[in-house]
Amino acid sequence: MRKPLNWQPEFEQLVEEHQSMVFSLAWRMTGDRGLAEELAQDVLLELDRNLGKMKSADHARFWLRQVTVHRSADALRRKQAKAASLGTDLWVELEERHVLVEPRDIDDESPLGRRIEELLAGLPESQRAALVLRYQEDLTPEEIAVTLKAPVATVKSQLQRGLKLLRMQASQTLKEYVRGT
Amino acid sequence: MSVEHRDLSEQELADFERKLRIALQHRDAPLGMKQRVLARARERRQAQHGRWWMLQRIAASALLAAVFGGFAVYRQVEERSLERKKGQQAREQILTALRITDKTLDRVNERLTQGSRSNLGFQTFR
Numbered sequence: 135m136r137k138p139l140n141w142q143p144e145f146e147q148l149v150e151e152h153q154s155m156v157f158s159l160a161w162r163m164t165g166d167r168g169l170a171e172e173l174a175q176d177v178l179l180e181l182d183r184n185l186g187k188m189k190s191a192d193h194a195r196f197w198l199r200q201v202t203v204h205r206s207a208d209a210l211r212r213k214q215a216k217a218a219s220l221g222t223d224l225w226v227e228l229e230e231r232h233v234l235v236e237p238r239d240i241d242d243e244s245p246l247g248r249r250i251e252e253l254l255a256g257l258p259e260s261q262r263a264a265l266v267l268r269y270q271e272d273l274t275p276e277e278i279a280v281t282l283k284a285p286v287a288t289v290k291s292q293l294q295r296g297l298k299l300l301r302m303q304a305s306q307t308l309k310e311y312v313r314g315t
Numbered sequence: 316m317s318v319e320h321r322d323l324s325e326q327e328l329a330d331f332e333r334k335l336r337i338a339l340q341h342r343d344a345p346l347g348m349k350q351r352v353l354a355r356a357r358e359r360r361q362a363q364h365g366r367w368w369m370l371q372r373i374a375a376s377a378l379l380a381a382v383f384g385g386f387a388v389y390r391q392v393e394e395r396s397l398e399r400k401k402g403q404q405a406r407e408q409i410l411t412a413l414r415i416t417d418k419t420l421d422r423v424n425e426r427l428t429q430g431s432r433s434n435l436g437f438q439t440f441r
Binding site: 145146149150153154155156157158161162167171174175178179182183248250251254265266269270272297300301304 | 327328331332334335336338339340341342343344345348349351352353355356359
């Protein structure tokens with residue numbers, strides 16, 4: 135496939151355009167703001183190294199999503215392995231991750247929205263990745279399958295299961311919230 | 316009843332998906348993240364440029380060393396070849412001189428032989 139000569143990416147412009155997407159993806163995948171910023175910076179620097187390989191704006195966006203999801207998954211696994219070697223219980227780890235998800239600064243944000251983000255951090259990695267790509271990035275199951283290098287059927291099943299689990303937990307939260315107010 | 320229940324579930328699901336989309340909007344990147352990324356990229360490029368510059372200097376030095384070394388070796392070979400030629404010329408000159416000497420000695424010897432023969436004939440005749 136020949137590289138179109140008319141698309142010459144400007145690194146600064148790409149960073150400006152995609153930094154919030156990369157950061158949000160990394161944060162929602164890891165549930166850790168500090169780690170997400172570190173990952174986002176690393177991913178953007180990797181983009182700088184691979185700038186010559188980018189064929190179009192869409193290709194750069196796709197590449198960024200794919201690399202961010204994979205780097206985040208790797209970072210999470212390393213973190214879990216480190217925690218396991220230190221004898222930290224996985225549930226404690228998940229609990230910590232819930233705590234680490236910081237509420238947004240927007241005043242008018244709904245408590246449910248905030249809670250959804252917290253609950254998302256507790257979902258299995260594959261379901262979380264599928265849901266984030268579906269509802270944050272607005273990708274179709276087919277596009278998610280390409281990004282995650284997984285079969286479409288698997289992605290659809292992960293989306294269904296993840297959504298069901300999330301909705302169940304969220305409705306429980308909503309009941310608690312209604313009871314509380 | 317079941318149709319109503321299904322409709323309600325679908326409606327609930329659509330509503331939940333809408334809320335999920337709102338909840339999962341892009342977050343703003345941390346303040347200064349872009350500047351940090353650009354600074355790190357600049358540092359990396361400078362380091363890369365430095366490495367490239369160093370490699371170029373090493374390559375140029377190696378090339379110069381090869382050129383000078385090659386020239387020195389060439390000079391040495393040339394000198395040896397010249398010396399060999401000179402030696403060969405000297406050898407040939409010596410051989411020529413020896414051949415001339417040999418011929419001269421042969422002639423002397425021939426004359427001496429002739430002289431002694433004529434002397435001997437005279438004595439016999441007397």
